[in-house]
Amino acid sequence: MTDLLTAAVLGQPLWMWLAFAGLVTALLTLDLGVLHRDQHEIGVRESLLLSAGYLSLGLAFGGWVWFQLGRESGLEYVTGFLIEKSLALDNVFVIATIFAAFAVPRAYQHRVLFWGVLGVIVLRGVMIGFGAALVASFAWVFWVFAAFLIVMGVKMFGADTAPKDPHDSPVYRWLASHIRLTKNFHGPRFFVRQPGAGGKLAWFATPLFMALVMVELADVVFAVDSVPAIFSITTDPYIVYTSNIFAILGLRALYFALAAVVARFAYLKQALAGLLIFIGAKVFVAEAMGWEKFPAPISLTITAAILASGIAWSLWKTRNLADPPPATGRSPRAEAADPSPPTA
Numbered sequence: 001m002t003d004l005l006t007a008a009v010l011g012q013p014l015w016m017w018l019a020f021a022g023l024v025t026a027l028l029t030l031d032l033g034v035l036h037r038d039q040h041e042i043g044v045r046e047s048l049l050l051s052a053g054y055l056s057l058g059l060a061f062g063g064w065v066w067f068q069l070g071r072e073s074g075l076e077y078v079t080g081f082l083i084e085k086s087l088a089l090d091n092v093f094v095i096a097t098i099f100a101a102f103a104v105p106r107a108y109q110h111r112v113l114f115w116g117v118l119g120v121i122v123l124r125g126v127m128i129g130f131g132a133a134l135v136a137s138f139a140w141v142f143w144v145f146a147a148f149l150i151v152m153g154v155k156m157f158g159a160d161t162a163p164k165d166p167h168d169s170p171v172y173r174w175l176a177s178h179i180r181l182t183k184n185f186h187g188p189r190f191f192v193r194q195p196g197a198g199g200k201l202a203w204f205a206t207p208l209f210m211a212l213v214m215v216e217l218a219d220v221v222f223a224v225d226s227v228p229a230i231f232s233i234t235t236d237p238y239i240v241y242t243s244n245i246f247a248i249l250g251l252r253a254l255y256f257a258l259a260a261v262v263a264r265f266a267y268l269k270q271a272l273a274g275l276l277i278f279i280g281a282k283v284f285v286a287e288a289m290g291w292e293k294f295p296a297p298i299s300l301t302i303t304a305a306i307l308a309s310g311i312a313w314s315l316w317k318t319r320n321l322a323d324p325p326p327a328t329g330r331s332p333r334a335e336a337a338d339p340s341p342p343t344a
Contacts, residue, residue, distance in 0.1 A: 010132065012238040016068065020061075020242055024121070027057070027249065031114065041107040047256035054250035061246060065239065075296035076234040079303055080243035083233065083275065086307050087226045088251040089258070089265070090272055094218045096259045101166050102211040104185075106256075111188050112208060113252045116215040123220060124244050127227050132237040142235075142283065145228035149280030152225055156273035166214045175213065180204040225276065232279045233299065264318045271310020278302060 005015040031050075042050075058081055066074025099109055134141045166172055182204045186192045190209035196202035230240045258265075282294040 010129075010237040012069075012236070016238065020238075020245075023057075023061070024245060024249070027054075028114070028117070041105075042110050042256045044257045047254060050253035051250055051257065054246070054253050058246035058250055061242065065242070069239075072296055073234075073236065073239060075300055076236070077239045077243050079296060079300040080230045080233045080239060081247055082300070082303055082307070083229055083279065084226055084244050084247035085250065086275065087222065087229065087272060088247055089268060091218060091222050091251065092255055092258045094222075095215055095255060097164070098166050098211055098214045098218065099259075102207045102214075104208065104211050108185070108188050108208055109256070112212050112215060113255060115190075115212055116219070117248060117252050119212075119216045120219050120248050121245060123216070124223060124227070124248075125241060127223055128237060128241050128244065131227055131231055132235065132240070135231060135235050142231070145231055146280040146283035149225070149228055149232060149276045153273045153276030153280065156269060156276065169214065169217070171217055172210065172214065175205075175210065181210070182206050229276065229279050232283055265311065265314045266318055267314040268310055271306055271313075274310070275303060275306050278306060 005018075006013050008014075009017055059078070062074060062077045062081060065077045095113075098104075099112075104112065131145075135145075180196060180202060182192060182194070184206075185208060186206050188208065189206060190212065191203050191205055193201050193203055196204070226244070227240075230243060234240060282299060286292075286294040
């Protein structure tokens with residue numbers, strides 16, 4: 001048994017992977033099975049407290065990585081955690097748009113985010129495993145990742161920031177034409193049985209399920225940036241995966257507080273664009289300087305400075321922003337179809 005637990009799996013002992021899996025399982029069980037068993041609506045205060053808890057655990061896990069694997073690995077974890085957390089913040093804008101478009105009641109949003117996180121855990125694991133295999137087999141892939149990040153960062157500077165209606169997504173249109181959909185919500189359920197063609201009972205997907213699919217699709221899109229970004233920090237799959245998951249766990253908790261103030265982060269996308277360019281460029285800088293890798297302390301310092309500057313500038317420029325009108329949780333398309341106030 002000792003030999004099995006100490007056997008290397010993707011570069012680290014099996015017991016370290018099991019310890020991480022056990023911790024994440026305990027957190028998710030506590031979250032859904034205890035704290036939110038009653039499916040109550042999450043307020044800003046609870047959102048901030050939950051986020052602070054996840055942030056503390058994520059950083060504490062980084063301290064444990066530092067203790068187990070050394071200073072360099074600890075700094076790489078913290079840098080990766082900070083980068084993934086920051087890149088994931090941009091996902092809040094998209095998720096808020098999805099929830100508004102599908103008119104998802106706040107009481108059910110936590111359920112969508114929870115199951116969305118479970119999907120992320122699997123999807124990120126597959127993508128990171130595939131990326132690790134590529135980097136290990138083909139050294140040139142590392143340079144491709146770096147160049148890709150620079151290109152994406154430059155494109156992000158001039159990208160259209162206007163939110164797009166998920167109803168216009170090709171994925172949504174394909175699903176809507178191939179599966180049965182209900183027009184209304186049925187509580188927190190993703191699927192319901194009700195009479196179909198000919199009066200026979202059949203399974204129907206609810207709008208809540210479609211919102212979940214769009215949230216998962218959004219994460220796949222964002223992973224295209226975030227996975228190469230973390231591989232540019234470290235190629236250790238353990239640090240890559242654990243920093244990813246802890247960052248996402250905390251973001252889900254913070255969503256309910258951030259969604260109310262997304263307008264205050266008007267220049268966050270520019271800061272993230274600069275961050276992607278830096279992450280990609282430092283790979284080439286390290287090669288030009290003859291370093292084995294870019295120094296982790298300098299990487300962490302510059303990353304923190306870019307993000308802090310972007311957030312501070314956003315808050316300063318929007319300091320006189322008028323309070324937005326109360327959110328109805330409905331998209332313009334839903335408002336036009338039914339001008340009456342929401343009941344959820």
